[in-house]
Amino acid sequence: GQNIDQPTEMTATEGAIVQINCTYQTSGFNGLFWYQQHAGEAPTFLSYNVLDGLEEKGRFSSFLSRSKGYSYLLLKELQMKDSASYLCAVRDSNYQLIWGAGTKLIIKP
Amino acid sequence: SAVISQKPSRDICQRGTSLTIQCQVDSQVTMMFWYRQQPGQSLTLIATANQGSEATYESGFVIDKFPISRPNLTFSTLTVSNMSPEDSSIYLCSVESIASSSSGANVLTFGAGSRLTVL
Numbered sequence: 393g394q395n396i397d398q399p400t401e402m403t404a405t406e407g408a409i410v411q412i413n414c415t416y417q418t419s420g421f422n423g424l425f426w427y428q429q430h431a432g433e434a435p436t437f438l439s440y441n442v443l444d445g446l447e448e449k450g451r452f453s454s455f456l457s458r459s460k461g462y463s464y465l466l467l468k469e470l471q472m473k474d475s476a477s478y479l480c481a482v483r484d485s486n487y488q489l490i491w492g493a494g495t496k497l498i499i500k501p
Numbered sequence: 502s503a504v505i506s507q508k509p510s511r512d513i514c515q516r517g518t519s520l521t522i523q524c525q526v527d528s529q530v531t532m533m534f535w536y537r538q539q540p541g542q543s544l545t546l547i548a549t550a551n552q553g554s555e556a557t558y559e560s561g562f563v564i565d566k567f568p569i570s571r572p573n574l575t576f577s578t579l580t581v582s583n584m585s586p587e588d589s590s591i592y593l594c595s596v597e598s599i600a601s602s603s604s605g606a607n608v609l610t611f612g613a614g615s616r617l618t619v620l
Contacts, residue, residue: 434613
């Protein structure tokens with residue numbers, strides 16, 4: 393079966409750096425997405441990786457290793473507004489999106 | 502990216518009743534997607550709504566329980582029929598578009614969601 397694993401919850405301190413990991417086992421691979429979802433709101437697109445390596449966008453970076461079935465989302469200079477759930481999703485060989493359950497990130501002052 | 506209006510934002514429903522959720526997009530799109538998100542769980546695709554044809558349902562979801570309409574390229578409805586407490590969830594509609602920061606990949610834009618509580 394297809395599966396995406398991410399930690400259920402993480403806690404970090406304002407101003408610090410946090411890395412949210414995502415591992416996947418899917419039938420084929422056509423890209424990996426990270427979405428942010430604040431409580432009570434819709435998910436919003438953060439980043440996309442299809443080739444190995446690091447994609448940087450401001451305070452957020454996303455890394456992919458296809459051979460290891462692994463990605464991480466790196467958040468720097470954490471702000472209170474970064475408290476949210478972070479969803480990892482993989483597009484498989486049939487172009488279906490497989491979603492992880494999300495990682496709830498709690499930022500403490 | 503597209504702007505999606507979804508309503509109702511929340512509702513409390515009685516067991517056995519049905520509720521229709523509406524989704525309006527500010528641009529014409531070929532496909533609209535209906536998702537369910539139960540507490541602490543991942544997003545689950547219910548069906549894909551295509552204009553001019555029947556919706557395509559994912560495994561575990563059937564048309565009798567979740568009838569979908571797609572009368573034009575900017576609008577869709579999802580009905581949750583004969584509701585039970587197990588249907589309490591957030592229902593989200595979404596569309597694909599190419600984001601400038603996605604290297605040309607299609608990314609999903611979601612409506613704000615409809616939080617249903619079935620008593």
